[in-house]
Amino acid sequence: MICEEINGGKFCLLVDEARDQSNKEQMSIVLRFFNKDGFIMERFFGLVHVPDTTSKTLKNAIYSVLSRNNLNLKSIRGQGYDGTSNMRGNFKGLQALISNDCPYAYYVHCFAHRLQLALAAASQGVVALQKFFTRLSFVINVVGASSKRTDQLRDAQAEEIAYKISIDELDIGRVLNQIGTLQRAGYTRWSSHLKSVSSLIKMFSPTCEVLLKIIKDGTGSIKGDADLAYEAITTFEFVFVLHLEKEIMEITDLLCQSLQRQYQDICNALRLVASTKLLLQKMKDERWDGLLSLVMSFYQEHNIDIPDMSSPYFSRGARSRNEGSDHTLEHHYRVDIFYEAINCQLMEINHRFSDRSTELLRLSTTLDPKSVNEPFRSGDVIKLVEKFYPEDFNEQEKVVLKIQLQHYEIDVVQHADYKLLTFVSELFSTTTTERSFSAMNLIKTKLRNKMEDEFLNDSLVLHFERELAEKISLKTVVQDFKNAKDRRVPL
Incomplete structure (x- = not known):
């Protein structure tokens, strides 16, 4: 269903890892993308057990999950991780390894964690x-x-x-x-x-x-x-x-x-x-x-x-x-x-707060409707295309873009309806991976870990993955937390 929502488009990759109740390292994968209606969607995609947290192991696990679901690696346009060395390292970190294969998958370190x-x-x-x-x-x-x-x-x-x-x-x-x-x-x-x-x-x-x-x-x-x-x-x-x-x-x-x-x-x-x-x-x-x-x-x-x-x-x-x-x-x-x-x-x-991603975000703010009282910076949009996403536009499209921006500045920005817009949906958040770990702890209890160790089989794994995907659905996770005290997870 998530792959159908992406529909061959570009997407961002949000990844974090944590240990579960049985002390096994689990990696949470979340995808962020525009759906066909133009809304930003953030979907929990999977929880993957990894033997260690080296950047190479995480990269291989991510590639395996994406390829199994026929998602094109070249379509990755953003990476959101924490600031540990195995994630943000400029040479051997996860973001560097993925950037070598996907040069426009820009890494954005969570602002709250940076601070x-x-x-x-x-x-x-x-x-x-x-x-x-x-x-x-x-x-x-x-x-x-x-x-x-x-x-x-x-x-x-x-x-x-x-x-x-x-x-x-x-x-x-x-x-x-x-x-x-x-x-x-x-x-x-x-x-x-x-x-x-x-x-x-x-x-x-x-x-x-x-x-x-x-x-x-x-x-x-x-x-x-x-x-x-x-x-x-x-x-x-x-x-x-x-x-x-x-x-x-x-x-x-x-x-x-x-x-x-x-x-x-x-x-x-x-x-x-x-x-x-x-x-x-x-x-x-x-x-x-x-x-x-x-x-x-x-x-x-x-x-x-x-x-x-x-x-x-x-x-x-x-x-x-x-x-x-x-x-x-x-x-x-x-x-x-x-x-x-x-x-x-x-x-x-x-x-x-001085790296390349900050410049990317600054240029992106040109498209925010909250800037209606400021002059529209069409030059920033052109710079965004030429410096950060040159291969997503051919030469003819770049020429057309400059003309379109001139019309946009006169026709759209000055329109009364444009001034009623409030905000572009939140950008570059990595909080869903944290919420997936909270849900994981509600489901993957000590009793379930004991069952997993003693009676683990393929059907149990599939059942667990299906249940976890349902629990971490963005539509239900908030209610799950509210009902956590009164709810028992069925075995």
């Missing part, structure tokens, strides 16, 4: 930031290690809120002054780091109070852990980076959240990348004095001694007190941490 890698790399690229996130995780683990400490943290928050209300420092109202817990950051969702940092700033005093109680009443190693945690979070560097990272992540969080949306269009994504870089540069140029003042006020509010920023800074690697004495503490925090953190973030974003 995740850029933010994670920036957090590890500056020593002060790397130390900060290690200490932040340690503090959260110490305070949240037991329900008793969680209760102590809640009690300390309640006392602080009551005190601030009594001296008119807090407003009273619905949903205000909520009591919570310190948020743990997840590696795969960078936006969770903003919640983690923000929760510690909000609960800084209660956290310190809990740590002091553990130091006073605790025994053994936990007492030492609490002492180390308290010493870490009350240093000026930790508090400075805490506020610095909060402001940086507030700028990047909108881009993080937007790129996770299923219906995010590529035009808006590209604009958000550009505006994020501009805001980071603006923060670097204008925000130093305001950030330093904010950290100073925070220190005063929590009765912590403020260091003399004009005093000399001595690095840990200095061999004598005279080395590096030309640098003050202010210079260290401004240049070595503040500027370096923002520069590293900008460098990573520029690096992750």
Whole structure:
């Protein structure tokens, strides 16, 4: 049925791999194409067991599936994978191997995953930031290690809120002054780091109070852990980076959240990348004095001694007190941490969003109806054809295209009905492969794996593949997740 929908046309290939309950590597294949009515379709095509995840093995498995279904490999016009080396490698990665056979199968790395890698790399690229996130995780683990400490943290928050209300420092109202817990950051969702940092700033005093109680009443190693945690979070560097990272992540969080949306269009994504870089540069140029003042006020509010920023800074690697004495503490925090953190973030974003596929997407935005208020860029359409898809058009068609674009710019773009269009369907998404793995875990249970190992035969495999294809149908998968708790998969 899917092959009939494609009807010999061009299609994009979306691939990802994951391990199932029996620890077998499974590769999900999704095809993306225009149907005969001109709508973009995204179809789950198959789940294939592969012995390993080397690029050559994945390529052979993909080619086998496509050839069995009489799909022309030369019709591949796009590849969407994650950013691991076996997928995106320029020489031996899966995208490179397929591009050698299909030169117009351009690889587009998921924007959300690119940003995740850029933010994670920036957090590890500056020593002060790397130390900060290690200490932040340690503090959260110490305070949240037991329900008793969680209760102590809640009690300390309640006392602080009551005190601030009594001296008119807090407003009273619905949903205000909520009591919570310190948020743990997840590696795969960078936006969770903003919640983690923000929760510690909000609960800084209660956290310190809990740590002091553990130091006073605790025994053994936990007492030492609490002492180390308290010493870490009350240093000026930790508090400075805490506020610095909060402001940086507030700028990047909108881009993080937007790129996770299923219906995010590529035009808006590209604009958000550009505006994020501009805001980071603006923060670097204008925000130093305001950030330093904010950290100073925070220190005063929590009765912590403020260091003399004009005093000399001595690095840990200095061999004598005279080395590096030309640098003050202010210079260290401004240049070595503040500027370096923002520069590293900008460098990573520029690096992750500067490849050839970004130019392809930028040129494609010319066709988006949301650009009705901008001049139609017919030159970009011509460049798209001549640079990226030259073999899809013969010389006569290229000449005709230029004339057609002139008529299009006058006749279609200026038409009242054209201005009523909303958007070109979402482009270059790789989320369906992730949803196929979620459905796989619902169906391929431990009991089924045991049956598969002991009684595996061709009919069972065919039955499983048919059922999986039905479950991952885009029309039913959402409802399946909603009913997952009440549903049992028939054996």
